[in-house]
Amino acid sequence: MKYGYYPGCSLERNAAAYDISTRAVARTLGFELEELDDWNCCGATEYIAINKLAAYSLIGRNLALAQQQLHASGNGHLAADGRAQLIAPCSACFLNLRKADRYLQEDAKLRDTTNEALAAAGLHYDPGTVFVRHLLEMIINDVGCDEIKRHVTKPLNGLRVASYYGCLLVRPRLGGELSDAEYPTELESLMKTLGAEVVDFPLKTHCCGGHMTQISAEVAYELIRRLLQNASEYRADVIVTICPMCQLNLDAYQTRVNQHFGTNFNLPILYFTQLMGLAFGLEPKAIGFGKEIVSAENALIKIQRSLEPAAASAPSRPRKKKEEGLPMPRMPEDEEVSA
Amino acid sequence: MSDELNLENAEERIGVYVCHCGTNIAGIVDVPEVREWAEKRLKNRGVVLARDYKFMCSSLGQELIEKDIKEHQLTRVVVAACSPHLHENTFRTACKRAELNPYLCELVSIREQVSWVHTDKQAATDKAKAVLSGGVERVRHHQPLEPLRVPIHPATLVVGGGITGIQAALEIADAGRRVYLVEREPSIGGHMSQFDKTFPTLDCSACILTPKMVSAGMHPNITLMTWSEVTNVSGYVGNFVVTIKQKARCVKTDLCTGCGICQEKCPKKVIDEVYEAGLGYRKAVYTPFPQAVPKFPVIDIPNCTYFQKGTCKACEKFCPTNAIDFNQKDEEITVEVGNIVLATGFDLFDPRRIPHYGYGRLANVFTNLEFERLTNAAGPTNGNIVLRDGKTTPKVVGIIHCVGSRDRNYNNYCSAICCMQSLKFAHIVKERTGATVYNFYIDMRTAAKAYDEFYQRVLEEGTLFVRGRVAEVTDAARLPGEEGKLIIQVEDTLVGKQRRIPVDMVVLSAGLQSRHDSKEVAKLFGISCSADAWFIEKHPKLDPVSTMTDGVFIAGCCTGPKDIPNSVSQGSAAAARVLTYIDRGEITLEPVRASINETQCSGCRICNNLCPFNAILFHADRMVSEVNAALCQGCGTCVAACPAGAISGTGFSNEQIMSQIEGLLLLNLNGARTQEKEMAFA
């Protein structure tokens, strides 16, 4: 399988671990990522706040380049419906690209003016010709857990993982996202496939604070605190993320949050591709370990000692039907739980 | 062409009547102009007079037609007014009174199809002309017809044994007519039998329902068929043939005394997902509740140890009258009925679809139906309001309105009963536990007799109301005092601030939605469903319990969310409609039927397989096909298919449609048609 690849600014440096591990995992699983030539920043959540048309043109340039490059370089990148597939590992980039494509389709005026602007550089984009996908969604749906399982050589037995999605991959619903906008389960099933122990994490799609760390730190710190709090309540060893912004906020600002609230959280924040790499038996260094500010060493050690009994179990709610008390409603995952 | 046509039926004397319908039509269509145009331009098409009148359907309007028929010897009448589905009958009857065959009257719609849907007056007026001209051409080919008379079978099928179905069945049975009451579950009673109290009077649900259930069970004219489902329906109004599958009960009803020993002895405990809403247990052999009608239990085969493992038979061993019969098989019973009443009720919206309300994940989030069971003295907690642990009484309870209702992501409509139901819950919680109660609502809708007074009463009792749709229910504590609680996060829109309210118990007022299988049911009975899969009434205001399909009536929640009073009224209304038919003994049907001209029939048999009602039989001896008028439903497919043009469909003959096309295209006017077309859009 071949895909276009739009790493996005973060993956160049601060989220290099994500980029490295992604490429490594791709090699193991045997899908090809062709980086988009001379891509530019997607504008994050900032540009649209200043100038709509400029924001759409900025994103438009990437889409136009993708249309050119991917449709040119043959069917390798094309989905069944003939759209060129562009993979974005960063949730913000993913949403910006996906959303722009969608609104350019819906809003004729926006489309025409955006193309008018693109024309200034001899570019043009036909909305709907590029299928923007997030790395996680692609890996889950195209590769699939069964295939991934075949490559797991060092299962993450005993590692308690909190799966953190953040916002921009699951919301807003523009079509083709994960199973649910608030309680998706894809990342969990991936982690289970890797042998990890998935902890309940009610806040898994809550906000990491986004750019608030820069603008109004107190607001951001509180949002970050809630996440760390909730994850440690369920005795997670690591939080696994799918977005560089989430990783940065939870990782780099963890110490500041501790200072601010007098807490002592010590939760390594890792990219899901890094955990995949570990389970595939790749060398930690080769998949960006050591770049995290909150060290993942304990987590790593723990996997080696995977035979030892797992930590005391987390507070869990009565899910099963119990003779005393009233039965809980039947849930789809109940079968899974009891199994 | 028109010349020939003129000669052809030069003798036709057509009267044209254009209705203003107050301003409904006249507001957009220039009615006088249309009248004048018809008089002038359609003269040579047989129009001898054209009039316009404020309300053609008024008695004066009708008398106008009758007078003209007599004075001007009209042979055809065309009325341009509203949809034929509204007033075709009115004007036909008017003709009949004036001794003109009612089927020589044509009603063309210039209201629903012109004035109400167009805004450009000129364009609308021109279209009205074209539509009228189409009607005039069509009416020339109408044939005097006699309506078909069909005898009405005096028995009635009522589907659904909830309060609506019971009501309908009793009304009809009390009038001395046979009723087959079919219920899917082991007992009649429906949702109402699960409730504890009913708003706004707070009288005990069981106390008012049980007597009705009993009389339905005992009634000599009611054949009660529980644990049964309708599997096939054929025939038409007055003469339906219905097949009902009676599921194997594994209990001999003639021997069973309903003593209940089998239930006592049965070792298999099953969560009762239906009657106890998943909150309580029953046995594998069971009657859903003590007052069940009929009193006979059923064996739930998929859960019965004997059926699954081949051993047990405890019930059989202990049954004092040997009423258990493991060898019973499903039975198919066929009944003939003249009318059908559908009262199939509703399903509860599944709040698992809103994960951020936590139902199923957070133990102490309950649905409204679970809560009804919780408060019901006959329920799993004997009416004690406790948390999922079965013992702790909540100190703070939050009741959330509009769960899955008024929400484009789920159901876009208001479920009508939730506000009152939530107020009822608030009252009961206060009364029984003295707990603090919050109600979270978008709008308070208490618009019925004594409903708003009940709201006043609940306010008085000190229930706290927060105007805001709850954003989420979580157990992720954030602030002091939240640990171990459920936190309801909401914007208090009247304060304009976000609030987090810790509670012990959350009750979700899940909305009502159509039965999961209502689309199949609708198809089975030949009626139609709305986008939300509610059954569609013949007319939402004026004929709320009839359907487009004659002889099939609908009542209660299967047509949309309703409270008990409304459901009961509809049950009675449907019964009244059925009894009218029965007492009339026969009904007249549109004589829209196909007939084959044997001299033209080549015996090719193409039509034979086209007919879904097998109404066309083939006479091998004479090598011709013939239509059985009794079976023919008049769809006209065979007419269109006949290569020899030997089949004609009354009311919709080729001549009628062909000439209507000409009329609509104004080909009937002399002179170049293109000019007319330009005129039509001058």
Added chain:
Amino acid sequence: MEEITVSIPDTVKPKPIFLEEVSMATPGVSRLEMCIQCGTCGGSCPSGADMDHTPRALFAMIRAGMRDEVLQSNAPWYCVSCYYCMVRCPQEVHVTDLMYTLKRMAIREGYTDHEAAPDFSQTFIGYVEQYGRSFELGLATRFHLTHSPLRKVGIGTLALDMFARDRLSFVPTRIKGMDGLHAILEKAKAITHDAELTGGTQLL
């Protein structure tokens, strides 16, 4: 035949009322008119507690034509783009997109001189317009030097940690097609500017 089509006419009125103006300036279909004031957005907002007006309240104020109060509100600037409001809204109002629209209007009409957020956005896109890619170090330092010099120490230590792990670069990456990108953005801004003059609300 606009008047007799069922589709909503796609015409820009010369002087739209505030509600229409906000709705039109929002990409796609905003559905702002459909708000039933239920407060799901305000209840769902992670930073709702810090807002002077909840999104719902803002929408009511927009209907009331309270232009100044709305554009002075800090609410849009507290929006963290989590989109909870948007997926939960029972009327499918595009709340988050509307917040962006209000930010643009506030900036254009000079309501935000002393806000941190708009300056952050400005600084951010400043680098993007200069290099085609964002530049975290520059962003952090330049922004914080102008805004909260006190905090830059803290940021400084954080920055050091990042360096230690090679997660921060001193020099921004510059894309090859910078001239092209420049031309594109200039053109876009020109079009926007015209729209401002001619009241082409839909483009703003």
Added chain:
Amino acid sequence: MTDQFEPVIIGFTCNWCSYRAADLAGTARVKYAPNVRLIRMMCSGRLDPTFVMKAISGGADGVLITGCHPGECHYIEQNYKALRRFILLKRTLTQMGIEPGRIKLVWASAAEGVRLATEITKMVEEVRALGPLNWDHHNGHQPLAISHQPEEVAA
């Protein structure tokens, strides 16, 4: 109205679904293009291809055929027969050089007033774009004098 080309479209409706959808559009005051003129039949299965021929030869610029959604036919399955005929008819007309866009089949249940209205307006615009049906009716010459009454030839 403007002097742009105003097509005339003949619409065949089913008494049980699309005709009632049209009524519903009316009661709901849903606006649509006035260029369509509807004929009521008991079922789309009644549609005789010659009706369409007649309409087209008679100067209609387009023909709209409507019926119950597949599986929802009041007469069980007759709309499928309509579908079969439609496909055949469309092919024939195309061979005669008539743009396929001039004849359209739309399923509309009794509840889908808005949908019917939208479809009508859409089709009117499409046919308007195609322009008048390109043969001349002026000299009374009819390329397709299809009729069950030979003498009934349009003037």
